[in-house]
Amino acid sequence: MSQTSYDAVIVGAGPAGLTAALYMARFRRQVLVIDGGDSRAAWIPETHNHPGFPEGVSGLDLLELQRRHAVRYGAQIRSGTVDALSSTGEGFSLSIDGETVLSPTVLLACGVEDNEPALPGVERAVRQTLLRTCPICDGFEVIGKRVGVIGGDGLGAREALFLQTYADQLTLIHVGAPDALTADERDQLARADITIVETPIESVELQIDRPRALCFSGASRLEFDALYTALGVTPRTGLALAIGAHHDESSRLVVDEHQQTSIPGLYAAGDMVRGLNQITTAQGEGSIAATAMHNRLRGC
Known part of the structure; x- marks a missing residue:
């Protein structure tokens, strides 16, 4: 079984995950984004609520712009499914379609599923x-x-x-x-x-x-x-809960002011954290998480 390592692995290629990938890449970190291909934002036919697009923008177009932006600075994005996440003591091990990937920091940006x-x-x-x-x-x-x-x-x-x-x-x-x-x-x-x-x-x-x-x-x-x-949503928090991360009464992950979960080095951003379910909120949380991850890697 092959095994590779990165400074950061981001699970989810929606607005939160892609924003974090851009920041990490510009922090000159080796960052891998795992795209499960099921971003809720892709369903948006056209939003007129996103700053900077007065004529509106589709969810697919917005995601593509974010992908291009992150890749331009060196972020790696690959399609796949994270089958398991575990702690190694010094970081995390992720099983991704038969491959083991190691990273000292992980950001979960898995989103939610509409009921x-x-x-x-x-x-x-x-x-x-x-x-x-x-x-x-x-x-x-x-x-x-x-x-x-x-x-x-x-x-x-x-x-x-x-x-x-x-x-x-x-x-x-x-x-x-x-x-x-x-x-x-x-x-x-x-x-x-x-x-x-x-x-x-x-x-x-x-x-x-x-x-x-x-x-x-x-x-x-x-x-x-x-x-x-x-009819509400179901947060995709299975990976985090499996290794003991705390959640609230609505099953969303509990994070601190830097988007870190109850497990050191494991961060979360976007809809799986807060109930507002807004692209701008997810992007903001992605940038907060990425900055905190970079500083953690610096030993700060």
Whole structure:
């Protein structure tokens, strides 16, 4: 089995991981990025919320620009899967598709997975902006439209209330148990004039062949110009938890002010750390982590 070593290994090639790779490369460090090919940012058809792109930019284009930037300064990026992460006492050992890679520092930027509704055509609907996942990112784009929010608990209620800034016609499609919404949450929704429709997820229909139109069907029929899914996310923290890193009540990794986990030398950045799920936040955390990793290597 082959074995190589680097100053730093970054697991994840999304906005956080690629930002950290750029910084580490410009710190003149030997850095390897493992790209699992499943960055959540790649699903973004076009964002108008990212600074510096007033005309908007697709997630794929943004990732490609970041990759080119990091590679220009010497970062190595390879496709692969990290099968295991373990501590060696002086650093870490990573098993990557049969190869062992050693590094004194590791940054986990693995992101999260959306808990998608069990509906056909979900990925296509997201890429067409018919089904949206982030009202912070693109609520501005649904101003004045008929908006539905699929939720199974209080998160759905909170997202529907958040969208009041933009949409006047709001409906919470509650697909969870009746008691998953508290009396207080129901009262808040009623005061905000947000309709609650309680139904199983099977009665929600995505009409992908009708641009900008989604449909809910059941005893009655409601059509929406945009539909948000508010079913939460699952952080990809398995590698860190397997070696004892601490996590919070939402299963995200706990880090210090330098993005270091509870395990010295192991850092984390991006959506798997904080619940804001923003590209700019991930990039900022990637730069913080990379600087801390560089200083650790310097003995500071």
